[in-house]
Amino acid sequence: MxxxxxxxxxxxxxxxxxxxxxxxxxxxxxxxxxxxxxxxxxxxxxxxxxxxxxxxxxxxxxxxxxxxxxxxEDDWRPPDTGSLAGDLTAINRELYEALMVEPSLTTAVIAASFRTPEAAEALSRFWADRYRRSEVVVRRAIERGDIRAGTDAQQLLVSATGPLFHQRVLLRRPITRADADAYAHAALAGVAGPGGDDAASHLR
Amino acid sequence: MxxxxxxxxxxxxxxxxxxxxxxxxxxxxxxxxxxxxxxxxxxxxxxxxxxxxxxxxxxxxxxxxxxxxxxxEDDWRPPDTGSLAGDLTAINRELYEALMVEPSLTTAVIAASFRTPEAAEALSRFWADRYRRSEVVVRRAIERGDIRAGTDAQQLLVSATGPLFHQRVLLRRPITRADADAYAHAALAGVAGPGGDDAASHLR
The missing domain is CATH 1.10.10.60 (Homeodomain-like)
Known part of the structure; x- marks a missing residue:
C-alpha cells in the first residue's frame, strides 16, 4: 500500500x-x-x-x-510473499517507509486533504483504489485455507494499516519497523482460521 | 478515549x-x-x-x-467493565460516537491540526494525555492475569483505536458499531495471554 x-x-x-x-x-x-x-x-x-x-x-x-x-493509473500490486503474515507485514513496511521519510509526500497529501475538498475526494479515491487492490492478499489466504472464507478483507487491511497511520499522522508520534510488524501481527491474530485457529499462531 | x-x-x-x-x-x-x-x-x-x-x-x-x-484538565477515565475485551470495546464505542456525530468536533479539531502548528501540538498533547490515562485498562488486565506482564499498553491501545480513526478520518468512509467492536477484538486477539492463549478466545 x-x-x-x-x-x-x-x-x-x-x-x-x-x-x-x-x-x-x-x-x-x-x-x-x-x-x-x-x-x-x-x-x-x-x-x-x-x-x-x-x-x-x-x-x-x-x-x-x-x-x-x-x-x-500505475501498476502497483501488493506483495506476494506466500503467506498472509508475510504479505501484511510487507504492506506495513512499505507504509512505514512512506510515512517515516522526511518530508513525507503521504503526510503532505493528507495535510492538503484537510484544506481542499477536491484533494480530500482525490485522496479518498486513491486510497479506495489501493485498498481494493490489496484485497488480493486476503483472497489468496482464503484460497490457501489459512483464514475463514467469510473474512472481511477491507476490515482486515484497515486493522493492519490503520494503527500505523494513526500513530504517525494523527498522534504525530514516531513509528518503528517493530510497530509496523506488531500491527500487522495483531490484525492477523484477529482473523480466525477455518478450524478456529489464529492464522498468526505460527508467528509466536 | x-x-x-x-x-x-x-x-x-x-x-x-x-x-x-x-x-x-x-x-x-x-x-x-x-x-x-x-x-x-x-x-x-x-x-x-x-x-x-x-x-x-x-x-x-x-x-x-x-x-x-x-x-x-477534565477527570475523564476509561471505562472499567471488568474485562479487557469490555474495556477496549467501550473505548472504541465512545470513539465511534465522537467520530460519527455530524458535524464532529473531533474531525474539526483534526482538520485544524493540519492548518496550524499550535493546534497540531495541542492535539498531540491532548491525545498523549488520553492514551496515557487509558493505559490503566491494560494494567488491570495484567493484574488479573488476562494478558502477559510485558504487554505494550500504548501499542495495544493504538492497535484498537487506530483503525477506527483511519477508516473515518483519513479514508473518509463511514464506520459502524460492528467495526468498532471488530477492531477492539482484533487488537485483543493480538495480545497473547500468560499461557499463550488469546485473551479474546472467549469472544469467539
Whole structure:
C-alpha cells in the first residue's frame, strides 16, 4: 500500500507535460510541503510555462488532485510473499517507509486533504483504489485455507494499516519497523482460521 | 478515549469568561467547522466582548489550543467493565460516537491540526494525555492475569483505536458499531495471554 506516485512518460507532448509538471509537484511537495507551494514554483522546477499550468490545472489543489489520479493509473500490486503474515507485514513496511521519510509526500497529501475538498475526494479515491487492490492478499489466504472464507478483507487491511497511520499522522508520534510488524501481527491474530485457529499462531 | 471536552465553571470572573468563550467555540466548531470560524462569531455566541477575546487568545487557533488544554484538565477515565475485551470495546464505542456525530468536533479539531502548528501540538498533547490515562485498562488486565506482564499498553491501545480513526478520518468512509467492536477484538486477539492463549478466545 505504498503511496509513492511513480512518474510515467507515455508518448505525446501533452502526456510529457503532465509527467514533467507532476514530477516537479511531487518533488516540491516533499521538499517544502503543500502550504508553501505555488504554481510559479512548479513552473520553475518543471520547465513548463506557468500559463500552460494555469490553463490546464488552474490551481495547486487541482495539480494535487491530478497527482493522485496518476497514482491510481500505475501498476502497483501488493506483495506476494506466500503467506498472509508475510504479505501484511510487507504492506506495513512499505507504509512505514512512506510515512517515516522526511518530508513525507503521504503526510503532505493528507495535510492538503484537510484544506481542499477536491484533494480530500482525490485522496479518498486513491486510497479506495489501493485498498481494493490489496484485497488480493486476503483472497489468496482464503484460497490457501489459512483464514475463514467469510473474512472481511477491507476490515482486515484497515486493522493492519490503520494503527500505523494513526500513530504517525494523527498522534504525530514516531513509528518503528517493530510497530509496523506488531500491527500487522495483531490484525492477523484477529482473523480466525477455518478450524478456529489464529492464522498468526505460527508467528509466536 | 472520548474526545468530548466538558465545560467546567470553577469560580472567578476570569475562569467564567474562559468557560463561556470555550463553550461557545465548542458549539460553533461542531456547527460550522474550523474554516468558517471567526473571533466575532465566538464573541457573539459567548457574550464576551471581542476585544477581551483578542487580548487573551489573539486568534481562533489559540482558542482551539486552549479548548484542547481544557480537555486535559477534565477527570475523564476509561471505562472499567471488568474485562479487557469490555474495556477496549467501550473505548472504541465512545470513539465511534465522537467520530460519527455530524458535524464532529473531533474531525474539526483534526482538520485544524493540519492548518496550524499550535493546534497540531495541542492535539498531540491532548491525545498523549488520553492514551496515557487509558493505559490503566491494560494494567488491570495484567493484574488479573488476562494478558502477559510485558504487554505494550500504548501499542495495544493504538492497535484498537487506530483503525477506527483511519477508516473515518483519513479514508473518509463511514464506520459502524460492528467495526468498532471488530477492531477492539482484533487488537485483543493480538495480545497473547500468560499461557499463550488469546485473551479474546472467549469472544469467539
Amino acid at each position: 505504498s503511496d509513492d506516485v511513480p512518474s510515467r512518460r507515455p508518448g505525446g507532448r501533452t502526456a510529457r507535460i503532465r509527467a514533467d509538471v507532476l514530477a516537479a509537484l511531487d518533488a516540491l511537495l516533499t521538499e517544502q510541503g503543500y502550504d508553501a507551494l505555488s504554481i510559479e514554483d512548479v513552473a520553475d522546477r518543471s520547465g513548463v510555462h506557468r500559463t500552460t499550468i494555469y490553463r490546464r490545472w488552474g490551481s495547486v489543489a487541482m495539480l494535487l488532485v491530478d497527482l493522485l489520479h496518476l497514482g491510481t | 472520548s474526545d468530548d471536552v466538558p465545560s467546567r465553571r470553577p469560580g472567578g470572573r476570569t475562569a467564567r469568561i474562559r468557560a463561556d468563550v470555550l463553550a461557545a467555540l465548542d458549539a460553533l466548531l461542531t456547527e460550522q467547522g474550523y474554516d468558517a470560524l471567526s473571533i466575532e462569531d465566538v464573541a457573539d455566541r459567548s457574550g464576551v466582548h471581542r476585544t477581551t477575546i483578542y487580548r487573551r487568545w489573539g486568534s481562533v487557533a489559540m482558542l482551539l489550543v486552549d479548548l484542547l488544554h481544557l480537555g486535559t
